[in-house]
Amino acid sequence: MEVVLDLYSSQHSQSQPLICMNEAAIQLTGHLYKPIEMKPGQDAKEDYHYTRQGTQALFMFFDQKRGSQASPWLRRELPLYKGMKKRLRDGEVPSPYPINQDS
Known part of the structure; x- marks a missing residue:
């Protein structure tokens, strides 16, 4: 975590953007x-039981200067994570800029 905090606190220029990639x-x-809808004088009622509908991966790219981009995916798997890192390397950050691979 200290590596990430040091990276954010360091000076970075327009020619070398700092982009954060996160996956959840x-x-x-x-x-x-x-659920039972709200009625006059009564709150809405919702049971705590639920059905599982699966999982989804959410990838977020954030640059303080240019804003953010979120991409939802139906599956969570290693090839997808590697593909998103490649997308970051190839598309978001031009090739002459170094990429810090620290977590």
């Missing part, structure tokens, strides 16, 4: 029982 797993769920 999202669990998709659904209602097991239909």
